[in-house]
Amino acid sequence: MGSFDELSQVFWQWLVDNKVALSDGIAFKDYRNEHAGRGVVATRNIEEGEMLFTLPRSALFSTMTAALVKKDGMADVLEGLTGWSPLILCMMYELDRPDSQWKPYFDVLPRTFSTPMFWPDLTALKGTGVLDKIGKEEADQCYDDQILPILKAHPDLFDLQVHTKDLFHICGSLIMSYSFHDEYKDEQASQQNDDASDEEEEEEEDEGLLAMVPMADMLNHKTGFNNARLFHEPEGLVMKAIKAIATGEQVYNTYGDLCNADLLRKYGFTDDNNPFDLCEIDGRDIVALATPEDQDETVKEEKLNYLMDEGVMDDCFVIDGDHEIPPEMIASVIVFASPVETFKKWEQKGKVPSPKLTLAVQEILLKILEGRLKKYDCSLQDDLDRGMTFKDENEKNAFRIRLGEKKILETTITKLRQDMPTKRSSSPLAGSVEKKQRK
Ligand SMILES: C[S@@+](CC[C@H](N)C(=O)[O-])C[C@H]1O[C@@H](n2cnc3c(N)ncnc32)[C@H](O)[C@@H]1O
Numbered sequence: 001m002g003s004f005d006e007l008s009q010v011f012w013q014w015l016v017d018n019k020v021a022l023s024d025g026i027a028f029k030d031y032r033n034e035h036a037g038r039g040v041v042a043t044r045n046i047e048e049g050e051m052l053f054t055l056p057r058s059a060l061f062s063t064m065t066a067a068l069v070k071k072d073g074m075a076d077v078l079e080g081l082t083g084w085s086p087l088i089l090c091m092m093y094e095l096d097r098p099d100s101q102w103k104p105y106f107d108v109l110p111r112t113f114s115t116p117m118f119w120p121d122l123t124a125l126k127g128t129g130v131l132d133k134i135g136k137e138e139a140d141q142c143y144d145d146q147i148l149p150i151l152k153a154h155p156d157l158f159d160l161q162v163h164t165k166d167l168f169h170i171c172g173s174l175i176m177s178y179s180f181h182d183e184y185k186d187e188q189a190s191q192q193n194d195d196a197s198d199e200e201e202e203e204e205e206d207e208g209l210l211a212m213v214p215m216a217d218m219l220n221h222k223t224g225f226n227n228a229r230l231f232h233e234p235e236g237l238v239m240k241a242i243k244a245i246a247t248g249e250q251v252y253n254t255y256g257d258l259c260n261a262d263l264l265r266k267y268g269f270t271d272d273n274n275p276f277d278l279c280e281i282d283g284r285d286i287v288a289l290a291t292p293e294d295q296d297e298t299v300k301e302e303k304l305n306y307l308m309d310e311g312v313m314d315d316c317f318v319i320d321g322d323h324e325i326p327p328e329m330i331a332s333v334i335v336f337a338s339p340v341e342t343f344k345k346w347e348q349k350g351k352v353p354s355p356k357l358t359l360a361v362q363e364i365l366l367k368i369l370e371g372r373l374k375k376y377d378c379s380l381q382d383d384l385d386r387g388m389t390f391k392d393e394n395e396k397n398a399f400r401i402r403l404g405e406k407k408i409l410e411t412t413i414t415k416l417r418q419d420m421p422t423k424r425s426s427s428p429l430a431g432s433v434e435k436k437q438r439k
Pocket residue numbers: 034035036037038039108109110177178217218219220221222266267268269270
């Protein structure tokens with residue numbers, strides 16, 4: 001293993017040897033002082049539209065090019081796997097092989113990650129939209145059910161001391177934060193695709209081929225600073241500047257318009273003041289807080305199924321920087337809070353009530369949003385008062401997520417209160433709904 005710069009140089013030469021055309025206006029740069037690993041920098045002024053590099057598809061690491069697929073019987077084995085598993089298995093096989101065609105590339109990839117999947121303590125993320133989506137258990141299950149049996153069945157290819165669950169998580173994390181879908185399809189493939197009768201199959205095909213794309217994955221992301229983009233051309237994958245880039249500026253790809261919770265979960269970092277921040281409201285909280293206490297369980301179920309069938313109810317509702325409560329969330333509150341007879345009428349007509357903000361509905365929404373705020377360990381004010389010194393990056397990232405989500409919640413609550421008549425009803429909402437029901 002060489003130093004950081006030596007590994008960069010060997011990788012650069014590997015790219016040249018593998019027919020990657022590289023602009024003379026870019027170079028690798030060490031951004032570890034910004035906790036961002038390796039990145040790409042402009043070494044001269046770059047014009048908008050300039051090609052930064054072009055990769056032939058033979059340089060991509062995928063289930064089409066990996067060494068494992070050429071081993072006896074393995075193409076069928078890989079074919080039988082779903083999701084990321086085929087590429088994970090190919091990578092587990094090849095990541096540490098000295099004879100891999102991709103060795104200089106694999107040598108610059110990290111083996112440790114700052115995604116919450118690897119955090120020893122998740123307390124700081126309590127209440128945030130990250131906790132329920134880490135997916136560690138599902139990944140463990142995937143290794144046990146799909147991968148391990150294959151490793152055991154092929155001792156000639158795999159060694160259980162080497163191809164461990166930890167290695168599986170490393171490969172999964174690399175795919176999560178480094179892979180691309182190569183969207184380009186040649187005419188023959190798209191013709192076949194057009195003929196495909198199975199819609200699901202078509203959808204999967206449409207995403208393109210999941211692949212590790214050396215060099216394209218060396219670009220970092222900074223929300224709002226995106227100045228390069230990958231184009232999927234017939235002759236290969238082309239990274240082009242989409243803005244003029246001045247000497248010394250970092251070249252940024254975009255990982256998408258992601259909120260900090262998703263940036264952390266997938267990539268292990270967050271952005272300061274991320275405009276794409278949002279707050280998720282759990283659908284179960286809507287059911288629990290909008291339903292009158294004396295509501296029959298069967299009716300509650302019926303309402304839930306009805307709203308799901310109508311495409312109104314969801315696992316969660318999203319409030320973003322516009323601070324608008326989604327109309328579907330309002331309609332769901334109205335349905336759950338409604339008397340049985342009213343609900344039955346809507347159901348018979350196949351109608352969903354319009355998302356009208358009556359005082360009763362506003363009161364329930366307030367209860368839901370205030371309840372959501374209580375899920376965090378501390379208040380927005382506590383976070384604002386805490387000062388900007390952090391024990392480590394994890395603490396800083398968790399703080400940014402909490403802050404973004406809580407600000408959205410607090411502003412939405414303030415707006416909701418402002419919209420409510422100044423003279424608040426003295427009786428709580430549940431009471432007013434109950435009264436209506438008794439009529
Ligand atoms: C596609 S790779 C980019 C290359 C990477 N920096 C490296 O050294 O290999 C994605 C990873 O880069 C890092 N990264 C990208 N943008 C970042 C940023 N703005 N701040 C911190 N880390 C960033 C994260 O670790 C992320 O998972």
